[in-house]
Amino acid sequence: MSMYRLNKKALQILRAEVQRCSGNDQVSKIEQEIVIKRLEQLCLEKGSAVKFDEMRDSVVDIYPQFSEKVLKQAAKANKSPGIFTTVKWATILLGSSAGMLWVINLPYPMIRWPVAKTVPILLMPSYINMDYHYREAIKNLEQADQLINQATSPYDIEQGSQRAKEAQKNLDNLPVWFLGYYPQTYCNFFGCSWKFTVDEFEAARRRVARIDAIAFQDRNAFTPLAQGEMALKLARQEYEKATSIKDKELAIASWQAAIDQLEQIPEATFAGETAKTKLKAYKRDIDNARIGTFIAAAQEFDLEAEKIQPIQPKAASELWEQASKRLNQIPTENPRYLEAQRLLAGYQVKLKTVADPRSGTYIEAAKEFAIAAAKASQNPPHPVVKWEQIEKLWQKSIDQLEKIRVEEPGYVAAQKLLAEYQTNLGIIETRRKDENEAQASLQEANEQIQSLIASSPADPQQLKGKIQGVINRLRTIKAGTTAYAEAQRLLISAQKRLQQ
Template identity: 70%
Template sequence: MYRLNKKAWKLLLAEVQKCSGNDQLSQMEQEIVIKRLEKLRTEKGSPVGLDELSETVLDIYPQFSEKVLKKATKANQAPGLITKIKWATIILGTSVGVIWVVNLPYPMIRWPIAKTVPILLLPSYISMDHNYRGAIHNLEQADQLINKATSPADIERGGEKIKTAKRNLDNLPVWFLGYYPQAYCNLFGCTWRFTVDEFETARQRVGRIEAIVFQDKNALVPLTQGEQTLKAAKQQYEQATNTQDREKAIASWQEGIDQLEQIPQQTLAAKTATAKLNAYKRDFENARIGNFITAAQEFDLAAEQAKSIQPKAASELWQQAINRINQVPLENPRYVEAQKLLVSYQSKIQGVVDPRSSKLIEGAKQFALAAAKSAQNPPHTEMKWKQIAKLWSTAIEQLQSIRVEDPGYLEAQKLLATYQTNLGILETRLQAEIESQSSLKQANEQIQRLIAAPPSEQQQFQAQIQGIINQLNTVQSGTTAYAEAQILISQAKKRLQQ
């Protein structure tokens, strides 16, 4: 570092020329001072201070400006820390500005730089690599969270991931598609190698997942509303004290189930709802059937209280009870209980409206019930079938005695049609039993004759056995003779094969 820098030298030189005259002596003085200053300019060492500068010029130019000396001394000082920082900041800022400009996402800027000074695009390469990795990573996570979601939290998290992936794709400049910076990638190992088609596919995938997120979030609304409706309806049903309140609760219950069933099937909400719907429907059905039976019992209680003074009103109440009971489906576990109540209410309503026909109908039902029980576990003997037929006939006779003008006539006719059909079926089975027993008896007689007097010729012997088999084949299944006939047929066939 020279002791006198250029800036200080120029200040001092200007003042020397100002102090110097035009005569020969003045010129000589000027040359002496200038030589002294030139010597300081060529010497290396610490910067010249104010005192040394004063000694250099004041002995020749006493009038030399002290202000210039101080200014030159200041200019001659080595730059301080703040100055260095300032210049470093200026240089750094300028460099950053240049790099920022060349890394702007404009092909007209980047392409020439990429071809000539690709190192200046290092921030772009780092950003591209980062955003490419981020796009792939976040897209895969979003896909997993959305398409295999198990809770609303997965949908929410997947939505955040797809937004991040979209930002990553937005930050990938279109000009880089298919571009591969060889030097940078050899050094840092780039992971991107997008083509235009792949980029568009990723964009479409983002759009599809965004749509799924939107649909799933929307579907969560009816799911929440439906579950809240069901919860409120169930609570309302449990707190209900009469049929009207229970029916209102059941209507709300059905509304909640309808809301869940209307959720789009491809959404997480629909899968969640489907998993719960069976339980909801089971509880709803139990509540609905329970309400039918409870309401019928309430109508029955009210009818019992009214029958002595208002028989017509009591009859209407029992009819209401019957209407409720008739809504209990056959497959419901409480169907048998409901049918018992139904029989009771029908009997009561008949007792109020038409005591005579109701008693005849009730008697016919008892005979029919006895006949049905006796007919269980067939086959039966001819004697038992006749006994059962007699029970059905008695029930039919009871119903036939009800007059056309009797209020119970219509019900009696319905039962009569059923009982006559049952009697017809029974008579068919009775006839089958009689014929089968006759065929078995004839076959046994043929067997006895064959044993007593077997023919001498084998062909004739086999013909008689075949005749016995044919006779046994006329024994019908479902008869008491059928099992024995099958045994005899088996034995006869074995004898034919000997």
């Protein structure tokens, strides 16, 4: 019965030395994994026992410092049957015919094919060279793949590209025309397990080209990443040093241009992934800076308008319009939105006072009622009484706007607000109606439930019919009402009772 070529005891001895020789960086971990896989593959193969030289060949290309003492211990533990006699014979044969061997091992098919069929031992130098480059190609390809596809720094990209180039050199040293001729004699001695066909050779070359292309793209992407981050850093510095609103706005424009440049980096590259993780913070910072600048600019315009209003009302009006324009750019989801709206309301009152004191007062009063209604509407659902209070606030706001006559300068602005406030009033009326109906439905459902508890029909079908009636009533209660949660709880209970 054939035995496995490497036993567990020998594997443990070799594994311990591999771990001692290996480092802690990413490349070292990849090298360690390659060597361990080689050794574990020997444990799965059946045939002659692995000897000292083959063990050394399995590790020395990656770990030249691998202890020979450990190799001897592992060979002894593996109980090898004495292959060194054959190797010694081959060495003597090769040494006595150096000139002939040099000719035989030339890379010409007409010389190698007859020798491979009759005396394959004479091609051992070629086989050893093929074995070395085959192992190196596989090792370098695996390292390149992991370094490129799991890069953590630009250094990994460079190392991956270098490994791909080394793999290409190894593939260039494999005689493609000879891959189909399995080196039986060499593999009988050294236990190689090649499965490298011409198609696989071409696939490996394509893999090298793909890895090299990815590395090239990654390296190119680092340039716009570095340029974008440098431009962003300079823009932030300019913003922090700026003393006027105009200089701040110019710095913000440069800041935004740098962010736009970073967004153009292909996401498939390492640089693109790096930029993507940083862009969220960059955008948050520029939004805060932009909003802060809007508010600061509006306040400066207001101060200047206050100074010149008595003698230059038209110029003051233009400044308040500029202040309002800045504040209107602040989105509702921004934390400073309410602050901006308070400032905006004040500036618009001042603006209307300059142009039309009477209509400005009505508009300001309408906005105050609207703000109160909006605040009261927050965090729904609300009971009917509160919806009615909110309705009254919107109605008062509408009443103020309707006092402005067509001929007054503030009429157009009032009509715009009026359309918005009437829409809001309609929404609140609908919410109040839904709440009222939901409460009525919940009360009716509870009365039906209490009736069933007090007097349940003896007929099961009649009982199920009444339970179904309760379920139908509960389903009419809409989401967004205060009764909805209780209705859902009762609905689940009724459905369970119906299924019994």
